[in-house]
Amino acid sequence: MRFPLLSARRLGLPRRAVSQILLTQLAIAAGVAVLATGLFLAPLSAQLDDQAMRRALAIAQSAAADPALAAGVLSSGASADSPVQSSAERLRRATGAEYVVVLDLDGIRRSHPSTDRIGLPVSTDPSDALAGREVMEIDEGTLGRSARGKVPLLAADGEIVGAVSVGIAYDSVRDRLLGAIPGLLAYAGGALAAGALAAYLLSRRIQRQTRDLAFSDIAGLLAEREAMLHSIREGVIALAPDGRVRLVNDEAARLLGLAPDATDDCAGRPLEDVLGAGRTADVLSGRVTGRDLLTVQGSRVLVANRMPTEDGGAVATLRDRTELEHLGRELDSTRGLIDALRAQDHEHANRLHTLLGLLELGLHEEAVEFVTEVAGVHRTTAEQVTEKVHDPLLAALLVGKATVAAERGVPLRLAGTSLLPDRLVDPGGLVTILGNLVDNALDAAAGSAAPLVEVELRAEGRTAVLRVRDSGPGVPAARREEIFTEGWSTKQPKAHRERGLGLALVRRLAERQGGSARAGEAADGGAEFSVVLPEALR
Numbered sequence: 001m002r003f004p005l006l007s008a009r010r011l012g013l014p015r016r017a018v019s020q021i022l023l024t025q026l027a028i029a030a031g032v033a034v035l036a037t038g039l040f041l042a043p044l045s046a047q048l049d050d051q052a053m054r055r056a057l058a059i060a061q062s063a064a065a066d067p068a069l070a071a072g073v074l075s076s077g078a079s080a081d082s083p084v085q086s087s088a089e090r091l092r093r094a095t096g097a098e099y100v101v102v103l104d105l106d107g108i109r110r111s112h113p114s115t116d117r118i119g120l121p122v123s124t125d126p127s128d129a130l131a132g133r134e135v136m137e138i139d140e141g142t143l144g145r146s147a148r149g150k151v152p153l154l155a156a157d158g159e160i161v162g163a164v165s166v167g168i169a170y171d172s173v174r175d176r177l178l179g180a181i182p183g184l185l186a187y188a189g190g191a192l193a194a195g196a197l198a199a200y201l202l203s204r205r206i207q208r209q210t211r212d213l214a215f216s217d218i219a220g221l222l223a224e225r226e227a228m229l230h231s232i233r234e235g236v237i238a239l240a241p242d243g244r245v246r247l248v249n250d251e252a253a254r255l256l257g258l259a260p261d262a263t264d265d266c267a268g269r270p271l272e273d274v275l276g277a278g279r280t281a282d283v284l285s286g287r288v289t290g291r292d293l294l295t296v297q298g299s300r301v302l303v304a305n306r307m308p309t310e311d312g313g314a315v316a317t318l319r320d321r322t323e324l325e326h327l328g329r330e331l332d333s334t335r336g337l338i339d340a341l342r343a344q345d346h347e348h349a350n351r352l353h354t355l356l357g358l359l360e361l362g363l364h365e366e367a368v369e370f371v372t373e374v375a376g377v378h379r380t381t382a383e384q385v386t387e388k389v390h391d392p393l394l395a396a397l398l399v400g401k402a403t404v405a406a407e408r409g410v411p412l413r414l415a416g417t418s419l420l421p422d423r424l425v426d427p428g429g430l431v432t433i434l435g436n437l438v439d440n441a442l443d444a445a446a447g448s449a450a451p452l453v454e455v456e457l458r459a460e461g462r463t464a465v466l467r468v469r470d471s472g473p474g475v476p477a478a479r480r481e482e483i484f485t486e487g488w489s490t491k492q493p494k495a496h497r498e499r500g501l502g503l504a505l506v507r508r509l510a511e512r513q514g515g516s517a518r519a520g521e522a523a524d525g526g527a528e529f530s531v532v533l534p535e536a537l538r
Contacts, residue, residue, distance in 0.1 A: 029195030049147060052168045053136040057149030059095045060166040061134075063088070063102075064151045073104055073153065073162045080115035089113070098146055098169040102153065104162045105130060122165070126150070129163035235302075235318030241311060243271055243285055255318050256280070257298040279485060280304075284316045294321070296504045298512075388414050389457055390422035393431050398455065401438050405453060410445050412438070415456035420464065423537045429509050430464065430536070433517075436502035437468040437529050444472025444527060464536035468529045469522040480519040506531065 063069060072084040079085070084102050088111035092100040102110045107126045112118050128135050129150035137148050146167035153162040235252030239245060245266045248258070256275060258266070266274050275281045280295045282288045283304045293304045303319045358367040382399050389395045398414070405412035424430060438453065445451040448471040456467040475483060484507045506529075507517040515533040522528040 026196055029192055033189075033192045033195070049138060052147035053138065053149060055149075056097065056147050056166045056168045057134060057136050057151065059091070059097055059100070060149040060151045060164045063091050063100060063164045063166065064153050067156055069102060069164070070153050070155045070161050073102060073110055074155065076110075078104075078108055078110050078119040080118055082110065085111040085115070085118065087111075095166075098167045099165075101165045101167075102162060103165065105160070110162070124148075124165075126163055126165070129165070130160060132160055237284060237316045237318070239271060239284070239314045239316070241313050245269055245271055245274055246313065248274075252318055255297065255300060255302055255320055257300075284314075286314060296508050298508070301505075384414060388418040389420050391420060391424050391427050391430075392422075393427045394420065394424075394434065394457070397431055397435060398438075401435075401442075405442055408442060408446055410442055410451040410453055412442075412453045412455065415454055415467075418455070418457045420457040420459055421537065423459075424464070425536055425538060426513070429513065430466070430533070433506050433509055433531055434466060434468075436506050437466070437531070440502060441468050441470035441472070441527075441529075445470040448472055448526070459537055462535050462537045464533045466531040466533070469524075469526060471522075471524070471526045474521055474525060474527045475519050477521075483519060484517065 066087065069084060069087055072082065072087065076082040076084060088100040088102050091097075092113065099113045101112055101122065103122055103126055104110060107121050107130070109118050109120055109122055124139055129152050132152050134152075135148070135150040138145065139148055146169055148165060148167050150163055150165045152160045153164050155161045232249070233251055235255045236247070236249045237245065237252050238247040245268065248256075248266045253259070253266075258274070271285055272281050275284070275297075279288065280297045280302070283293045283295050284306065286306055286308075289306075291305060295302050295304055301321045303321050304316055306314050306316045308314050355367055355370060358364075358370060385398045385402070386395045389398060398412075402412045434455070434457075438455065441453040445453050450471055452469075452471045454469045456465070456469075458465050484503050503517075510517040510531050510533060513533050513536065515531065515536075517529070517531045520528045520530065
């Protein structure tokens with residue numbers, strides 16, 4: 001619905017966000033300038049009034065301080081040629097006052113700018129000044145509105161003989177106020193122009209940042225982004241230039257094993273605080289670069305891609321490859337078993353041909369011995385495994401691996417100290433750990449002069465201890481920790497999946513059960529991998 005937009009167009013209002021912001025800023029700047037001018041003019045008028053009244057009072061005080069003026073009031077009458085009138089007019093012309101009026105105790109004027117008013121009572125109440133008090137006021141008189149100052153007139157003996165009233169024309173005060181307005185408006189106009197320029201520059205910057213979109217378009221994009229990020233089945237993490245988390249969608253929280261409400265709690269926190277140190281944080285922060293990078297987070301195998309943004313941040317996407325990785329490993333096992341069955345089929349055909357030849361030659365005793373020997377080898381291998389490993393899943397895994405190892409020309413044997421009861425808490429996890437270690441050991445031992453893989457499985461109380469030794473080239477001491485990192489491998493990747501996850505999964509599964517996985521050197525050379533799982537047995 002775009003009814004607000006249509007209304008704005010009918011009213012002639014701009015649609016672009018930058019134009020609306022610019023007009024708003026200009027209106028605010030103009031309003032502030034007008035308000036500041038009004039707030040300045042209001043106290044200025046009162047200040048000018050006060051200055052005019054104080055000036056009138058100062059002139060009146062100066063006139064009353066002249067002893068000749070008090071003596072003239074006592075010695076002469078009210079006339080235009082009296083010394084009081086002469087002194088008052090001389091003072092009025094010298095100070096620029098509108099009037100200087102001297103009055104006696106009866107309130108009769110002894111001086112006035114208009115001589116015809118001399119001898120008449122004053123138009124305003126003189127009682128305060130005749131009572132000995134000084135007065136400042138704005139009032140209306142016979143000469144109009146003026147700022148007045150009134151002081152008592154004292155004789156030489158200190159007795160009050162009259163008063164002096166001085167007026168400053170109020171028109172001069174208004175002129176000063178009006179004269180200050182143009183300068184004030186000039187300053188306000190300058191401030192408004194500076195504000196308009198700043199608003200224009202800011203609006204241009206906002207225009208570049210918002211790509212000249214309307215507010216409705218920006219709101220629509222935000223709504224669409226929220227809906228898209230929280231509905232797609234791919235994890236998305238947005239990072240700020242300083243490495244802090246801006247956004248985590250629901251799928252990313254699920255893949256990373258975060259709390260359901262982590263999408264809000266993670267915002268603003270450093271990535272390492274959210275995920276902890278490790279390869280996942282290194283990949284998402286950009287310390288490890290590349291496309292389709294593999295990482296293990298908890299029990300999940302994730303594929304991460306990172307794309308930098310214009311502001312120096314980044315957006316990383318995560319895809320779950322756990323099931324695909326499991327399928328790939330099952331495919332590897334299936335292919336190994338198929339190869340073993342193919343080789344066994346070929347060997348079985350050869351054995352049948354041999355048995356047929358012995359029978360045709362009439363060598364019946366030799367035929368019986370041949371069949372007994374062939375059947376005994378397979379039975380012996382299975383019996384040796386089940387005798388030491390009582391868990392059916394692990395025993396079946398070892399029998400199958402022994403068959404594959406035999407076809408690859410690598411003997412697989414159990415150590416004499418092996419003994420594992422059928423009391424495992426998580427046999428499936430141990431099958432994954434043992435299967436990965438045996439596969440790696442067979443690959444390493446296959447090219448050695450005297451190939452051999454030895455497996456040791458034993459229980460120490462409730463702790464399960466697993467060791468796999470091979471006759472391969474071994475692992476250099478400097479790289480024994482690095483080999484447990486996701487993506488690290490010395491072998492070429494297969495077409496259907498990446499290398500470098502087996503040992504990483506081994507360590508993760510061991511640590512998830514409170515155990516450990518380490519690499520070392522076997523007694524006869526080669527590598528030895530040790531896994532310790534506390535509380536693995538009931």
